[in-house]
Amino acid sequence: MAALPPIFALQSGYVTLRTDKSRILGFVIFQGVRGLSHYYPDYLAVILIGVLAGTAARIILLRIDYRQYPGYPHGYLTHTALGLIASALGAVAVPALLKPDFVAVTFLTLAAQQFREIRNMERQTLESLEKTELVKRGLDYIEGIARTFEARNYLVMGTSLITALAAQFGGVPAAVFAAFLMLYASYYFMSGEIIGDICDVVPARLSFDGSILKIDEIGLINIGLKSMRDKILQDGLAVMIKPKNSNARATIHDIGQRTAIAFTAAVFLGTKKDVDLPEFTPLARKNPDTGEVGLYIVPVHKDIEKLIAAVKLTPVLESARSKPLNAGPSIKSVEDKVM
Known part of the structure; x- marks a missing residue:
């Protein structure tokens, strides 16, 4: 049997993921690269279109506002990179479904776990900042911001998935239309009510x-x-x-x-x-x-x-x-x- 990547183990004849949570993101990246190499060149254009649409959605949704969070440039870099990964996962799911290779789609569950970790990361960061704030945000506000960061990654994945599907079955014009439609929908759903x-x-x-x-x-x-x-x-x-x-x-x-x-x-x-x-x-x-x-x-x-x-x-x-x-x-x- 070929050598396994360091995040895998062989147990009872099955290849399994090690329980070290710090390697989950590495596993997701590995699966994305595996998908690209497996379906190249037939689906490369579809995947790239989906990735571009999803990344654009994340950049549009990620902006510094009056709350001054996330901070520039480190917050931008971190969340743009995570948005790129989310969009790649959504785009790679299309050729995996069409091949069909349903085993490759299972890595989406790991992406969901990783996005929950993003919520925890944002919550912990804001709670640490709260200790030195003269005027507190409040725990409810912090939890709302953390949920927003998690939800936006799901929107990015959905945008890349729908755009890639449109590119596969309708070509570039359909992909452009689907991308703009999903960008508008993402912005609408994340705007929310105000006082x-x-x-x-x-x-x-x-x-x-x-x-x-x-x-x-x-x-x-x-x-x-x-x-x-x-x-x-x-x-x-x-x-x-x-x-x-x-x-x-x-x-x-x-x-x-x-x-x-x-x-x-x-x-x-x-x-x-x-x-x-x-x-x-x-x-x-x-x-x-x-x-x-x-x-x-x-x-x-x-x-x-x-x-x-x-x-x-x-x-x-x-x-x-x-x-x-x-x-x-x-x-x-x-x-x-x-x-």
Whole structure:
């Protein structure tokens, strides 16, 4: 028997993958190269078209935004390389299915495991950065970002697979059409809802009731020093986030969602908070009677319009998304059964 690559072992007459997880990516690359060499030259053009489409999708989806993550250039390089691998896996699956060689398709399951490791890697990275952040992202926001990075690799694989299929059966024109269609679909599915879609954001007034800082009727924190109270009234900004319906009210009730809103506002406008100035911590608190949320911040750049824009651009977190209005028929059916 020919010598096996170092990531394989011979057990009971079968070639098996070693359990060392650090070699999974190497195995995936090996299978991709094996597929290319096995099907060359018949499917080379199909594979290359699929790889190009998938890599283009990953580059389009990977951009530095107001969250400043991933960082340039190392984050770009890492995720572009992973996107290239994902697109190669999707493209190589086409000749493997048409040959047919169903054993070669099994490496897609290893790709799924590798993409889950990407989510863990992003989560650990952001949790490490969280320790030194003056204004926290929050664990819910971090988990949402980590899931996004995993999901985008699946979209890349799907883009390369569909494009390669179109190239195989319809030629280059069909491949170009399929690539643009999948790029649009990927961008659409990864855009998601923002707070501006579900809430109205309006300016609010900061005031003090004795030493209690208030946004309109919402009490926030106790500020003992008069100099701090004067500073907050002079430099502070506040907005009121008004939900458009009960679904939105349930969403902004979530603590993780409110933490994400405060973080986004601090990124957009900056904050005068420091390690010895806890009074300047951006806060988002709810009016328990109306469900409205008031946001307070002492920004570096005092611009109420920019603050409103920052709040509206905050993504709606998956963990916070709730739709109690849609539960009406289900609740009614349960009540009928109970009664």
